Amino acid sequence: xxxxxxxxxxxxxxxxxxxxxxxxxxxxxxxxxxxxxxxxxxxxxxxxxxxxxxxxxxxxxxxxxxxxxxxxxxxxxxxxxxxxxxxxxxxxxxxxxxxxxxxxxxxxxxxxxxxxxxxxxxxxxxxxxx
Amino acid sequence: xxxxxxxxxxxxxxxxxxxxxxxxxxxxxxxxxxxxxxxxxxxxxxxxxxxxxxxxxxxxxxxxxxxxxxxxxxxxxxxxxxxxxxxxxxxxxxxxxxxxxxxxxxxxxxxxxxxxxxxxxxxxxxxxxx
Amino acid sequence: xxxxxxxxxxxxxxxxxxxxxxxxxxxxxxxxxxxxxxxxxxxxxxxxxxxxxxxxxxxxxxxxxxxxxxxxxxxxxxxxxxxxxxxxxxxxxxxxxxxxxxxxxxxxxxxxxxxxxxxxxxxxxxxxxx
Numbered sequence: 001x002x003x004x005x006x007x008x009x010x011x012x013x014x015x016x017x018x019x020x021x022x023x024x025x026x027x028x029x030x031x032x033x034x035x036x037x038x039x040x041x042x043x044x045x046x047x048x049x050x051x052x053x054x055x056x057x058x059x060x061x062x063x064x065x066x067x068x069x070x071x072x073x074x075x076x077x078x079x080x081x082x083x084x085x086x087x088x089x090x091x092x093x094x095x096x097x098x099x100x101x102x103x104x105x106x107x108x109x110x111x112x113x114x115x116x117x118x119x120x121x122x123x124x125x126x127x128x129x130x
Numbered sequence: 131x132x133x134x135x136x137x138x139x140x141x142x143x144x145x146x147x148x149x150x151x152x153x154x155x156x157x158x159x160x161x162x163x164x165x166x167x168x169x170x171x172x173x174x175x176x177x178x179x180x181x182x183x184x185x186x187x188x189x190x191x192x193x194x195x196x197x198x199x200x201x202x203x204x205x206x207x208x209x210x211x212x213x214x215x216x217x218x219x220x221x222x223x224x225x226x227x228x229x230x231x232x233x234x235x236x237x238x239x240x241x242x243x244x245x246x247x248x249x250x251x252x253x254x255x256x257x258x259x260x
Numbered sequence: 261x262x263x264x265x266x267x268x269x270x271x272x273x274x275x276x277x278x279x280x281x282x283x284x285x286x287x288x289x290x291x292x293x294x295x296x297x298x299x300x301x302x303x304x305x306x307x308x309x310x311x312x313x314x315x316x317x318x319x320x321x322x323x324x325x326x327x328x329x330x331x332x333x334x335x336x337x338x339x340x341x342x343x344x345x346x347x348x349x350x351x352x353x354x355x356x357x358x359x360x361x362x363x364x365x366x367x368x369x370x371x372x373x374x375x376x377x378x379x380x381x382x383x384x385x386x387x388x389x390x
Contacts, residue, residue: 040364104170125355234300
């Protein structure tokens, strides 16, 4: 398993990790299989969506902030960040085919930090089909 | 990896894909393993829930529309569809056991198109445990 | 595939299953791989987040109840529970590394029942990398 490490610098931040994942797949020499990308934090998540410009990420942060700001919460440390992470989820599995990550044309993979700035890790496990 | 292709005909549409996935598992002759079902689009998602009648799907579309209609968004092309896809997620892993997809009694697998009508693909990767 | 069985006793309840999953991994003797934890019910889900005390779980139940209470729904049997399950999701994949489930320091795995009390199952499939 590979452990990626990042230092986020803002309160909420999306870190694009598509190219790192594609490099891991290329180096693995696996032709067919899956890649599991997993975030081991309770206030961060993994999202897969458009990364052409920043509008998706900005919309997502605005949306989740509005959603989680409407009721009283009890968690002592950034309760909204925990709910945002739970809604988006911390684990995604992506097929590998023909030696490449089988992402769509417009898809990027993001580590989303909802409680930065912090040291963050991402766990990456690749499974070979053959 | 199998690539399924669909043409949706409505603005929002749920396409039931359970039987196609069950057929792929049967043809694979895999007894124990997992199936990864992955949607490579930024305005569509994969959901697993009740498919006995249309009420769940109608409720889900109403719910997500109401959720995403409350704040101004910036994405130039159907920003609500991107958020709906991010909340539901585009990747699900389902166990295979005794040669069958280990779904629950009431579960169906859906491709959810939030920005139709469009040509849509679903990537399916099966992994053998043995 | 292992099938875990639980009887929930409340209308909404979080059942911590981290220790059971860790035991399954230890007994499997698998060093590197993944564990897929899958809930085969349409009104229950799998979440991974903080389990140190009950505040995250209480916040999540309050949040999802508020979210799903704002519009009329049509499903004849607990429509809110189906939406809550769809938002959180019923399938998570967790890497296994060095013979252990590669969870973060603060992470716990929960079966979330949104429509209890009921008999509930969780499907667990482990895949070996080697």
